[in-house]
Amino acid sequence: MRATRRLVLGLAAAPFAARAQSDRYxxxxxxxVVPFAPGGPTDVMARVISSGLTAALGQPVVVENRGGGxxxxxxxxxARSAPDGYSLLVCSTGxxxxxxxFRNPGYDPVRDFAPVTELGASPNVILAGARSGIGSIAELIARAKTTAGGLDMANPGTGSTPHLTAELLRLRAGIEFVQITHASAALAVQAVLGGVTPVGVAALPAAQPHILSGALKALAITSAERWPDLPDVPTMQELGFGGFVSETFQALLAPAGTPAPxxxxxARESLAALGDAGTAAKLRAAGFGIQAxxxxxxxxxxxxxxxxxxxxxxxxxxxQE
Known part of the structure; x- marks a missing residue:
């Protein structure tokens, strides 16, 4: 009887304990947690947003890279972390x-997570290296058609939107690529910069500085309209590929069961941070469009x-892997 009474009292007190914990949060x-190596678009977004959250929440908000898979x-x-608001995921479209x-990715995107906010999105860009001799999408297609076995194409990871963008181009243009997968967008861009692969696809933030410097040639961008900082780069739709629009988004999520407060x-503090003029300018310069x-x-x-x-x-x- 005493054990039962303690259990009943404990259950009755649980909502009040959870509310008190939320009030102290x-x-x-x-x-x-960024599920990729440092230097890629998701890592950049997390580090920019962490500064605003640290100031707003009065506690350090630290970025932890846990790449792989x-x-x-x-x-x-x-997904397996305590649902208390102290372990959060900054994810990309992956x-x-x-x-x-994947047959078993280790999580369910709906069942295991509570959505917090969309943060931003960036189009993908199809790139060519300075020594590739490729200066347009038409030239890329022509080169691929005359390359035995397919043209090497760098991407930042199997299943990433840049990888799938290359697959979409392959299907639409009737060509073949050898997909060269890297552990991050930064590494994929470096492969094209160094001439390891002649062409590649990456989300814009990892590539934009190298495009602006002239080290990489942007053949096309996958946004619905031309990107403001790259007005001379055509969209795939302009080049005759109707509906060819893809982007990589970043978002903030918490483990399922995290208290609503x-x-x-x-969500409130993340949206406020994204609305800060300095933060917005920093993200725009890095190649992000804010989607608060x-x-x-x-x-x-x-x-x-x-x-x-x-x-x-x-x-x-x-x-499937």
């Missing part, structure tokens, strides 16, 4: 792609994009 440092290792780690690309606090939308919009995006990318993966014939 945060009272220690917060981790932003195409982003699965870091995402699964956060978060919604990987459940279709904590989610709302994180809260939990409902992010949940809608996840629900839309999981089946969208699954269909493309099946059409491209990419086997």
């Amino acid at each position: 945060p009272d220690r440092p917060i981790r932003l 195409g982003g699965n290792i870091g995402a699964a780690h956060v 978060f919604v792609v990987n459940p279709s690309l 904590v989610i709302l606090r994180l 939308r809260g939990p409902e919009a992010l949940a809608t995006r996840i629900a839309r994009e999981v089946p969208m990318w699954r269909d493309l993966i099946r059409q491209a014939g990419i086997p």
Whole structure:
């Protein structure tokens, strides 16, 4: 009887304990887990946003890189973390792609996470190295058609939107690529810079400084309209590839079960940080378009994009790993 009474009293007190914990949030440092190596677009976004969150929340918000498995290792780690708001995931589009690309990614994008905010998005850019002799999409297609076995194409990871952008170009243009996969966008860009591969696809933030310096040639961009900082780079749609639009988004998520007041606090402060003029300018200069939308919009995006990318993966014939 005494044990039963203690159990009943404990259950009755649980909601009040959770509310008290939420009221004190945060009272220690917060981790932003990036499931990729340093230097890529998701890492850049996390480090920019962490400064604003640190100032707003009054606790250090530190970035922790847990790369590997195409982003699965870091995402699964956060999915298994305590749902208390102190371990968060800053993800890219791979978060919604990987459940279709891997037999067991280690997480479910809907069941295991609570959406917090969309942060930003950037188009992908098709690149050529200075020594490649390729100066346009037409020249890339012509080179691919005359290259036995397919043209080497660098990408920042299997299932990333740059990888899938290359697959879409392959299907639409009727050409072949040898996909050379790297552990991050920064490494994929370096491969094209160094002439290891003649061409590549990357999200814009990793490539923009090298395009502006003239070290890389941007053949086309996958946004719906030309990018403001690269007005001379045509879109794929302009080049005759109707509907050829793809982007890499970044988002903030918490483990499922995180208290609603904590989610709302994180969403509010994240949106405020993105609205800061200095932060916005820094992200724009890095190649990001800000998409400051809260939990409902992010949940809608996840629900839309999981089946969208699954269909493309099946059409491209990419086997599950």
